[in-house]
Amino acid sequence: MEQRTLLCLLLAVVVIAKPADEEKKSRVYNEKLSDEEHFVNDEHNPDYDHEAFLGEDEARTFDQLTPEESKDRLSKIVDKIDLDHDGLVTEKELHDWIEYTQKRYINDDVKRQWNANNPENRETLHWSEYKAMVYGFMENMDPSELEDEEGMTYAEMVKRDERRWHLADEDDDEALSIKEFTDFLHPEEAEHMQSIVVTETMEDIDKDKDGKISLEEYIGDMYRGAGDEFEPAWVSNEREQFREYRDKNGDGYLDEDEVKGWIIPPDYNHADAEAKHLIYEADSDDDRMLTKEEILNKYDVFVGSQATDFGEALVRHDEF
Template sequence: MSLWLALQTLHGRGLQKLLPKMQLHGRLRIWVCLALAYLIIMGLVHLFHLPLRSNTLHSHYDMTGEYVMAKHRASMQKEMEKLEVRAKAAEKLHMDPEEQINILTKIFKKSDENADGELDLNELSSAISKKIKEHLSQALRENFYMFTSIDNNPKNGRISWEEYHAYFLKQRGYDDAFIKNHKENHRHMPREIKEAIMRDKAAWSQAARDDPNTLTIDEFLSFRHPESSHATILTIVEETIGRLDMDDDNELTPQEFSDPSMNEVPDDMTLQEFQQERLHEFKTIIDTDNNGKIDRRELLMYIDPRNVHHAEKEAVLLLGAADVDHDGVLNLEEILDKREMFIVSKLVDAAKSFHDEF
């Protein structure tokens, strides 16, 4: 009997050692099967151009071609004119047409999610939204490295105008001797550099909150990339509330937000059209809790460049300007025909576009 018990004990121990190995092999087989299934699915996606996700955005804009070609084209004419102005500015920079074509072709292929050779509003909005987020993230990274490199005389956690001005001139090829001894009126400098200094000085004054002669790292972000600065967005929110809040309850009603007498009405819109569009934005975009009022949080979310409505609005403008056959989508030829406009849009240059707006 004792021998039998001993054999049973040894057999049980063998099973205990073998069982984990069997479980491990079973799990390994499962993972191998899942990996093979994934490869097969991705192969089918690539072969038949199957969409990996829905192209439908929960848009606050009517994303149909008919709407774009009719109502929105008229109501956003002024914004399209701004794009044209930026396009002409790009032409003055003598940008290489071949380089523009290469850039836009790459972006087109990357944005064409279903590889059908056309960009609809959803694909265009999605591509612009990604570009905006990339720019904002890059701006935050660059701000830190630039701030720490400029803050050196002395290194005290603040950048003085003198420190920044020396950096500015050095970036434009001036040596230390010139920077130290140049005249403050910059009389002998080229006109474009003098104008850039004046613009920087004005932006510096707006960003400096505590000390007019120095900037903290957050203020420096407001100075260099106001669209990325939470402080700048909060300032815009406060200015908007202060300007439109007639009953001083720190919230905006539909009437206050859409009042033409308290807002700048575009030249190409009637007062009624402006009011209707503002009311539409109030109800469909800004008033997220549907309580009939806009508070600071909702207004901040609306102004935040990461809000998808900024990308959607830009997409509507670009489609309205470039869709010459009015089919509600853009092919590569249509984009290249308007390449100067697309080059300065948020689809390509989100940084320049936002800096023109803020």
């Protein structure tokens, strides 16, 4: 149902778990560079680069393009990234482009949600109005139907959204400005909202509700085949990550501070890291800058004609 689609925005860093034989699910906040896992089976995932470079919502057609068409369209984007038009794409220019695609996703998403829930475009949106728009369908549903596929009831979703709404409502007037609405939809972007990201993550993973996350709960959140005799190698790696890096105090559990360090890593800028990675991949003369030729020679790293979900950014005419 259409209303259920809106509920998918409950947490930007959370994605629905995939079947046991597919890639793992990630809860690490990645500034919306991509919904793809950055590493799969300890190998760098090129799909992450494609989405980070082009932007998820603007990347839908490259699988239909020939290598020649891909390179032609990529060439046009390189001209936009090279803001000083000196023929060289610097790490900063690449960083700024990646941040731009991230912000464009957020701005487009907020605008779409704001218009849908506030069709008269008033300065603020009241909780009662939002609740009626998103959850009004509940009034005509049988109680037995009021539970989603993940086991959370719609009543619990309302309660969670209302709690997040009040945190975003900085002036406590029960209504959100578009800036506050942005914080509500994308709490990971606002420092004063990050606590709710941690709280919601804890609630999702902590199945026995003891206020901490065990190794079994941690693995079970990303791998539904937990306990199988032959589990993927990445699962063993995640067990090691939990013991060696996530569980800072070595007590066998993750508390709220440890969860925050996991899903919102401090002092780590994903746009910086991705810009450095793309330069590393394409910089053939090791001058820490990229010519258009170097980028086009590695066009598959940036867009990949075989990547089914990437490329629509190149057919838009409003990148800047």
